[in-house]
Amino acid sequence: MSVATKKTLVELNVNGADVACAFNANKTLLEVLREDLDLTGTKHGCEMGHCGTCTVLVDDEPVLSCLVLALEATGHKIRTVEGLALGPRLHPVQRAFLECGAAQCGYCTPAFLVTAAALLERTPGASRDEIKQALSGNLCRCTGYTKIIEAVELAGLRMSEGGRHAAASDAPGTVNV
Numbered sequence: 746m747s748v749a750t751k752k753t754l755v756e757l758n759v760n761g762a763d764v765a766c767a768f769n770a771n772k773t774l775l776e777v778l779r780e781d782l783d784l785t786g787t788k789h790g791c792e793m794g795h796c797g798t799c800t801v802l803v804d805d806e807p808v809l810s811c812l813v814l815a816l817e818a819t820g821h822k823i824r825t826v827e828g829l830a831l832g833p834r835l836h837p838v839q840r841a842f843l844e845c846g847a848a849q850c851g852y853c854t855p856a857f858l859v860t861a862a863a864l865l866e867r868t869p870g871a872s873r874d875e876i877k878q879a880l881s882g883n884l885c886r887c888t889g890y891t892k893i894i895e896a897v898e899l900a901g902l903r904m905s906e907g908g909r910h911a912a913a914s915d916a917p918g919t920v921n922v
Protein backbone atom coordinates (compact mmCIF):
# COMPACT_ATOMS: atom_id res chain seq x y z
CA MET A 746 0.00 0.00 0.00
CA SER A 747 1.44 3.38 -0.98
CA VAL A 748 1.83 6.23 1.48
CA ALA A 749 -0.81 8.17 -0.48
CA THR A 750 -3.50 5.59 0.26
CA LYS A 751 -2.50 4.70 3.79
CA LYS A 752 -5.27 5.64 6.20
CA THR A 753 -5.10 6.46 9.87
CA LEU A 754 -7.87 5.39 12.23
CA VAL A 755 -8.86 8.33 14.38
CA GLU A 756 -11.60 9.16 16.84
CA LEU A 757 -13.16 12.59 16.49
CA ASN A 758 -15.75 14.24 18.69
CA VAL A 759 -18.34 15.72 16.35
CA ASN A 760 -21.61 17.28 17.44
CA GLY A 761 -21.38 15.67 20.85
CA ALA A 762 -20.60 12.14 19.69
CA ASP A 763 -17.31 10.26 19.44
CA VAL A 764 -16.94 8.87 15.94
CA ALA A 765 -14.19 6.62 14.64
CA CYS A 766 -13.10 7.07 11.06
CA ALA A 767 -10.14 6.21 8.87
CA PHE A 768 -8.70 8.78 6.48
CA ASN A 769 -5.47 9.86 4.86
CA ALA A 770 -3.36 11.96 7.21
CA ASN A 771 -3.20 14.80 4.68
CA LYS A 772 -6.98 15.35 4.58
CA THR A 773 -8.36 18.58 5.91
CA LEU A 774 -11.08 18.72 8.52
CA LEU A 775 -13.40 20.05 5.80
CA GLU A 776 -12.73 17.01 3.61
CA VAL A 777 -13.20 14.52 6.42
CA LEU A 778 -16.44 16.11 7.61
CA ARG A 779 -17.95 16.10 4.13
CA GLU A 780 -16.42 13.01 2.52
CA ASP A 781 -15.95 10.61 5.42
CA LEU A 782 -18.67 11.66 7.86
CA ASP A 783 -21.32 12.81 5.34
CA LEU A 784 -21.72 16.13 7.15
CA THR A 785 -22.21 18.15 3.98
CA GLY A 786 -23.70 21.21 5.67
CA THR A 787 -20.18 22.64 5.86
CA LYS A 788 -19.31 23.98 2.43
CA HIS A 789 -16.26 24.05 0.19
CA GLY A 790 -15.38 27.53 -0.99
CA CYS A 791 -12.00 28.98 -1.82
CA GLU A 792 -10.06 26.42 0.26
CA MET A 793 -7.50 29.18 0.82
CA GLY A 794 -8.80 30.80 3.99
CA HIS A 795 -10.47 33.75 2.26
CA CYS A 796 -14.23 33.11 2.15
CA GLY A 797 -15.17 31.61 5.51
CA THR A 798 -17.73 29.24 4.05
CA CYS A 799 -16.01 26.20 5.56
CA THR A 800 -16.28 27.52 9.13
CA VAL A 801 -16.98 25.05 11.92
CA LEU A 802 -16.57 25.39 15.67
CA VAL A 803 -13.64 23.75 17.43
CA ASP A 804 -13.94 24.02 21.20
CA ASP A 805 -16.66 26.62 20.54
CA GLU A 806 -14.38 28.88 18.47
CA PRO A 807 -14.89 29.45 14.72
CA VAL A 808 -12.21 27.71 12.68
CA LEU A 809 -11.66 27.53 8.92
CA SER A 810 -11.87 23.80 8.36
CA CYS A 811 -10.14 24.05 4.96
CA LEU A 812 -6.94 25.13 6.72
CA VAL A 813 -6.91 22.51 9.48
CA LEU A 814 -5.85 18.91 9.14
CA ALA A 815 -8.47 16.58 10.54
CA LEU A 816 -5.76 14.94 12.64
CA GLU A 817 -5.24 18.27 14.41
CA ALA A 818 -8.84 18.19 15.59
CA THR A 819 -8.46 15.00 17.60
CA GLY A 820 -9.09 15.63 21.28
CA HIS A 821 -11.17 18.70 20.52
CA LYS A 822 -14.91 19.28 20.38
CA ILE A 823 -16.05 19.86 16.78
CA ARG A 824 -19.45 21.38 16.08
CA THR A 825 -20.96 21.79 12.64
CA VAL A 826 -24.21 23.30 11.45
CA GLU A 827 -25.81 19.87 11.81
CA GLY A 828 -25.17 20.13 15.56
CA LEU A 829 -26.80 23.51 16.14
CA ALA A 830 -30.40 22.41 16.55
CA LEU A 831 -31.49 20.58 19.68
CA GLY A 832 -33.32 17.64 18.16
CA PRO A 833 -36.22 19.11 16.16
CA ARG A 834 -35.85 22.50 17.84
CA LEU A 835 -33.99 25.10 15.81
CA HIS A 836 -31.21 27.10 17.38
CA PRO A 837 -32.28 30.75 17.81
CA VAL A 838 -29.93 31.84 15.03
CA GLN A 839 -31.49 29.32 12.63
CA ARG A 840 -34.97 30.51 13.56
CA ALA A 841 -34.00 34.17 13.13
CA PHE A 842 -32.39 33.50 9.73
CA LEU A 843 -35.66 31.95 8.57
CA GLU A 844 -37.77 34.80 9.91
CA CYS A 845 -35.54 37.56 8.56
CA GLY A 846 -34.93 36.05 5.14
CA ALA A 847 -31.21 36.03 5.83
CA ALA A 848 -30.50 33.08 3.52
CA GLN A 849 -30.85 33.36 -0.23
CA CYS A 850 -28.87 30.75 -2.20
CA GLY A 851 -27.78 29.49 1.23
CA TYR A 852 -24.25 28.48 0.31
CA CYS A 853 -22.67 30.73 2.92
CA THR A 854 -25.39 30.18 5.51
CA PRO A 855 -24.02 27.25 7.54
CA ALA A 856 -20.82 29.18 8.21
CA PHE A 857 -22.72 32.31 9.25
CA LEU A 858 -24.93 30.24 11.53
CA VAL A 859 -22.13 28.54 13.44
CA THR A 860 -20.10 31.75 13.67
CA ALA A 861 -23.09 33.68 14.99
CA ALA A 862 -24.00 30.89 17.40
CA ALA A 863 -20.48 30.92 18.85
CA LEU A 864 -20.66 34.68 19.37
CA LEU A 865 -24.13 34.73 20.92
CA GLU A 866 -23.57 31.74 23.19
CA ARG A 867 -20.57 33.61 24.59
CA THR A 868 -22.05 37.12 24.36
CA PRO A 869 -25.84 37.06 23.88
CA GLY A 870 -26.04 40.83 24.12
CA ALA A 871 -23.43 41.44 21.44
CA SER A 872 -23.64 44.87 19.86
CA ARG A 873 -24.10 45.46 16.13
CA ASP A 874 -20.41 46.30 15.85
CA GLU A 875 -19.44 43.12 17.69
CA ILE A 876 -21.68 41.11 15.37
CA LYS A 877 -20.12 42.72 12.30
CA GLN A 878 -16.65 42.05 13.65
CA ALA A 879 -17.44 38.41 14.41
CA LEU A 880 -18.89 37.85 10.93
CA SER A 881 -16.22 39.83 9.09
CA GLY A 882 -14.44 36.69 7.84
CA ASN A 883 -17.58 35.29 6.21
CA LEU A 884 -18.42 36.28 2.65
CA CYS A 885 -21.92 36.27 1.14
CA ARG A 886 -22.51 36.87 -2.57
CA CYS A 887 -26.29 37.28 -2.27
CA THR A 888 -27.72 39.11 0.72
CA GLY A 889 -25.78 42.33 1.08
CA TYR A 890 -25.35 41.34 4.77
CA THR A 891 -28.11 43.58 6.15
CA LYS A 892 -30.60 40.77 6.75
CA ILE A 893 -27.88 38.52 8.15
CA ILE A 894 -26.90 41.12 10.73
CA GLU A 895 -30.55 41.79 11.57
CA ALA A 896 -31.12 38.08 12.09
CA VAL A 897 -28.15 37.76 14.42
CA GLU A 898 -29.33 40.80 16.37
CA LEU A 899 -32.79 39.25 16.72
CA ALA A 900 -31.37 35.94 17.89
CA GLY A 901 -29.09 37.74 20.34
CA LEU A 902 -31.99 39.69 21.78
CA ARG A 903 -33.97 36.51 22.35
CA MET A 904 -31.00 34.64 23.80
CA SER A 905 -30.14 37.46 26.18
CA GLU A 906 -33.74 37.37 27.40
CA GLY A 907 -34.13 33.65 27.76
CA GLY A 908 -31.07 31.51 27.11
CA ARG A 909 -29.74 29.56 24.18
CA HIS A 910 -33.00 27.90 23.17
CA ALA A 911 -35.35 30.66 24.25
CA ALA A 912 -36.55 31.18 20.73
CA ALA A 913 -35.99 27.66 19.52
CA SER A 914 -38.73 26.40 17.30
CA ASP A 915 -40.21 23.08 16.34
CA ALA A 916 -40.61 24.36 12.79
CA PRO A 917 -40.04 21.52 10.34
CA GLY A 918 -37.79 23.53 8.04
CA THR A 919 -34.15 23.86 9.00
CA VAL A 920 -31.41 26.11 7.77
CA ASN A 921 -28.67 23.50 7.56
CA VAL A 922 -28.63 24.11 3.82
Ligand code: FES
Binds near residue numbers: 794795799810
Ligand atom coordinates in the same frame (compact mmCIF):
# COMPACT_ATOMS: atom_id res chain seq x y z
S1 FES B 1 -13.22 27.31 1.91
FE1 FES B 1 -12.20 27.70 3.77
S2 FES B 1 -11.97 29.87 3.82
FE2 FES B 1 -12.86 29.49 1.87
Ligand code: FES
Binds near residue numbers: 847853
Ligand atom coordinates in the same frame (compact mmCIF):
# COMPACT_ATOMS: atom_id res chain seq x y z
S1 FES C 1 -26.91 33.52 0.62
FE1 FES C 1 -25.90 33.11 -1.29
S2 FES C 1 -23.77 33.38 -0.84
FE2 FES C 1 -24.80 34.00 0.96
